[in-house]
Amino acid sequence: MLTLSSQLNTYLIIGAVLFGFGIFGLIRRPSLIGMLIAVELVLSGASINFMAFNRFLAPDPTVGQIITLFIMAIAAAEAAISLSIVIAVYRNYKSIEVEDLVELKG
Amino acid sequence: MNPSLFSPEGLAGIIFLILIVVTMIGAIIATCTQRLIRSVTGLAVCFVGVAGLYYFLNSPFVAMMELLIYVGAVCVTIAFAIMLAEPDESKLARKIPGLSGGLAAICGGSVSFALAYAAVNGQWMAPAAQVNDGSLKMIGRSLLTTYSMVFEVISIVLLVAIIGSMALARSGRRKN
Numbered sequence A: 001m002l003t004l005s006s007q008l009n010t011y012l013i014i015g016a017v018l019f020g021f022g023i024f025g026l027i028r029r030p031s032l033i034g035m036l037i038a039v040e041l042v043l044s045g046a047s048i049n050f051m052a053f054n055r056f057l058a059p060d061p062t063v064g065q066i067i068t069l070f071i072m073a074i075a076a077a078e079a080a081i082s083l084s085i086v087i088a089v090y091r092n093y094k095s096i097e098v099e100d101l102v103e104l105k106g
Numbered sequence B: 001m002n003p004s005l006f007s008p009e010g011l012a013g014i015i016f017l018i019l020i021v022v023t024m025i026g027a028i029i030a031t032c033t034q035r036l037i038r039s040v041t042g043l044a045v046c047f048v049g050v051a052g053l054y055y056f057l058n059s060p061f062v063a064m065m066e067l068l069i070y071v072g073a074v075c076v077t078i079a080f081a082i083m084l085a086e087p088d089e090s091k092l093a094r095k096i097p098g099l100s101g102g103l104a105a106i107c108g109g110s111v112s113f114a115l116a117y118a119a120v121n122g123q124w125m126a127p128a129a130q131v132n133d134g135s136l137k138m139i140g141r142s143l144l145t146t147y148s149m150v151f152e153v154i155s156i157v158l159l160v161a162i163i164g165s166m167a168l169a170r171s172g173r174r175k176n
Helices: A008-028 A032-056 A063-093 B008-032 B036-056 B060-084 B089-094 B099-121 B136-144 B148-175
Strands: none
Touching: A008 A032, A008 B008, A008 B036, A008 B099, A032 A063, A032 B008, A032 B036, A032 B060, A063 B060, A063 B136, A063 B148, B008 B036, B036 B060, B136 B148
16 A cells, blocks of 8 residues: 555556546536636646656656646646636626527627 | 555655545545535645645656646636636526436546556556656756757747737627
8 A cells, every 4th residue: 555656557547537537527517617627637637647657667757747847838828718718708698607608699 | 565654665655645635635626516616726636636646756846837837827817717707606506416417427437447447457668778867957958959849839829828818808898
């Protein structure tokens, strides 16, 4: 139990569970911001996988860390863009529920 | 071999187990609570746990970046958006997650199980030798040599994201 931190499988399973939580939240949440939170969970599960392979299997252990930094940058950009879209949608519809956003008129 | 509970390795193992529990509890809070502000808090807790896992993976720099960017910036931005676009709490309370909750649990559980099964049963080849130690100095060197083009492109992406989010959030304001 106490040597779990030096095994590859531990990290891969944690990453898979976080990814599954992300999919779960993505389907279950009725609002746009909740879905964004679930997407962040999916991205962090992917980052954990990259970091685990980087630590245990990569010949060059800087590659996974750099990819994780790029994932963070992409996630920050994605959060900024989608939150401003959410706010623009809220101004027009007074709601951020997915079921209320059924018109395509501008 | 199993280290004793009070040796340094044993204490590190206990801290690792605590980090796993913190990550999982954060993920559960982030997905299962009804109010959005609570799920942002759960997301922050989950990211603190993930930062600890990165520390165990020999990369304290990425762990600190995780704390700074995710906990410090992304979660706070989402909290601001929740305050600006206040969701209808009465509507949220009325909606019972019945069928969609069960469907979501089945989908998430099966995806997670499939990934974990593939990960555990895969044959991973250990590398013959590592060319460097993966320290911060090496990260900086390869960011400025091998990955310099990607580095510049990602800075352009961030610039476009900033300008685009300002333009998007501004255009609605003029109409009202």
